[in-house]
Amino acid sequence: MAAPLYMPCIKCGLCLSVCPTYQLTQEELESPRGRVQLIAAVDRGVVPLDAPEVDQTLFDCLDCRACEVACPSGVPIGELIETGRAQVTAQQAEHGQLSAGSRLVRFVLRHLFPYPQRLERTARALRWMQRLGLIRFADKVGLLRLFPAGWAEMARALPQIPSKSGRSQLVLPDDSKTSLPTSEAIKGTAALFLGCILDVIFPQANLSSAHVLAHNGWNVCVPADQRCCGALAIHAGDREAARALARRNIDAFLASGADTIVTDAGGCGAALLEYPQLLADDPAYAQKAQDFASRVQDIAEVLVQNGFEKPAAALPMRVTYQESCHLHNVMHVISAPRQLLDSIDGLEIREMPDAARCCGSAGIYNLTHPQLAEPLLARKMADVPSDVDAIVTGNPGCWLQLLHGVQAYGPSCAVTHTVCLLDAAYNREVRS
């Protein structure tokens, strides 16, 4: 008799105080224990699956996974919530009850994010709109207000979209090594995972990762056939779409032969690590998924574990480090990014309180749940020390949210990625 996944939840409540949505609302329904127990109640037939509260408890969750770290019993809360979402959306789709918002999200996730070329075209269009001032214009004449609240905020926060994505600069036609080591000692081959939309908005993260890896003795390859990691689809309850992406990525990366698969996005990395769970019932891929996941590592950990060169040049600045939830709670990468930052002379880290608390980005949560994401962001920004030059993070999703945070709440400072700073320090050294 296999026990249902919720059963080891002994209802101790130790997960409540770390949950951002509980902190905000003080409602059991918005707490991890409440979520797990409502799922249990549905399973036991006490509560109907189509109850609005079930939708609320499942979809209001940030999927930040802080509760999993806090739960001594090891309840797989994330998996419970994600599969719960899949059940709810499947039922809603069956009854034609998907909301307009969910349908839009589903469309974007199924028809835009998985296709690099479509993404690039969209990005190009956006870039031109920005250059022609169309977004600012739309904002001025009130057109942005036609969009749901979260979307308008994000459109405003969007940085100037660069002309080239990381993919277009890094992928070589025959999957040959993109960046070759600049030092003699070769550490191995690292296959870089690019991600989807954020490679278009923040290509510098992937470019820096490639440079920094090569600088530290890695052969870097960037498999051309890789796709979006599927995390956003999983969050939205579309596990089928996510499985298709996962199979594709597994094939692309295993074919590359690289023994290390490197990500620089905590959100993507966590999803890749959980492919075995996603594909557990797929006989053709279950084993491959294990193999794949065992090679996945965050860039900071790859560098710290295998040795990295301390930059010779100083980068005098004050920064604070915002932990990506998935990097912290799922990948358990906590000290490595700080060690990288700490290695840079002149760079001072000013820790903020509760740095691992979600900033409200949570994939596309800021678009779908602005009423919760905004107060979370406001709290986060209030915790940022007022005198820092930059907020550093390890996940481009947080990057975008924090840019919006800086604009909306201050303090005025830059936002960047850990590897971008390390790369900058190395570059300085070359120049000087």
Added chain:
Amino acid sequence: MPDERRLPADLIHALEEIVGARFVRTTIEERALYAYDATIRRSLPDAVVRPKTTQEIAALLPICGAHHIPVVPRGAASGLSGGSVPLRGGIALDLTRMDAILEISPQDLLAVAQAGVNTQRFADAVAAQGLFFPPDPSSALASTLGGNAAENAGGPHAFKYGVFRDYVLGLTVVTADGRILHTGGRTVKNVSGYDLTRLFVGSEGTLGVITELTLKLIPKPQAKRTLLTAYDRIEDAAETVSAIIAAGMQPAALEFLDDASMRVVESYLHLGLPVDAQALLLLEVDGPAVAVTEQAEALIALCRTHHSREVEVAQTPQQAEQLWRARKSISSAVARIKPSKISEDATVPPSKLPEMVHRLQEIGRKYEVDLVIFGHAGDGNLHPNIMCDERDAQEMTRVWQAVAEIFATTLDLGGTLSGEHGIGYMKAPFMAWEHAPAELDAMRAVKRAFDPLSILNPGKLFPEDVPPWPVPLPTYPRTPPSA
């Protein structure tokens, strides 16, 4: 779970008038989230009510009384005896919106807080002022001060510093008729009339609703040191505990973990605990810096004479914190062994600890149940937890039999059914084993005095009208085997 009960519309309406419609919930979905605490039984309330003030509670209790509707106070529902499970339906009175810390006074060494304040948040706020609030139940990250008072919670530091009761100077309580009582005051010494404060502490929500607490604080100890040591024989660990107490030493905490509890917490936190050992002791000493070093050395020597392995001393506050996190996780981490847990709280005089540990192990073997032992060894307060699968009827029969035998053994050794988790519904069937009819009658008289209609948390504490024990109960005291 049957879902036929419905509250009269005029009652719902009245409640909504008092606390606001937003804070009265009657949907099955919301009620399902108030059907549980950290024990295994679930029972749906008919409504969830979330008041914000003492006055609101004073207004709603008489109305519920007039309708004969049960009211079950609920803090964080982290209880381990089933106190906040609404066995008879009625109203789950959620106190977590009353979460204001009203005063912290270094001059008077006291603090005033509302009942729904989270225990850890309170301890942290007090510590930020350089003061110390010793009661530290392992559930502090979850529990509320009101729930702590209602259960008279303990914790690791109770050994040296005493339990929750010892820190309550005064309470604001609403009784069933809606009257507001202010018991005690702002002084440590207070002999003005009956000690109502102590009566409400540990009353498990059956006498009144605690809404505000005046709590005693003490200065923070100058220094502390946290020690961890492992044993190859569980008996040696238990003997060490008795020896420490017999030697008149007073560590701030003296915690015991058996091998199974150590292994589950290791698989949660990966601290590198010596999982091949049979038992661990986690000790803490505090006080003036010089004294702490001396005490630690004496303790280490004593552990060594009782065949402990090397005694490790936490080198940094972070290390000490990790060790405490490990200890405080056990009660939940044991669910990694099997998904259901029956948590007991048997407490014996400290000299009987080695024997109790031994007898518990025997009980585990006799009934073939997964029995894990950890607890606050210093005050003889062990937490034998039986890990099981509530869907397995056969196993559960053995579990319930084992539990009854644990109680009998505890009482045989001069102990008590509960050291700190309370009676609730889980231990109520055994109350007559520990208390003579005259004692139970005295308790019933108190109950009638404050709650004549018996609307406050019915089905708890008293052996009558509780859900029957799932297996036939033996008689107690046990009839001696005929010679």
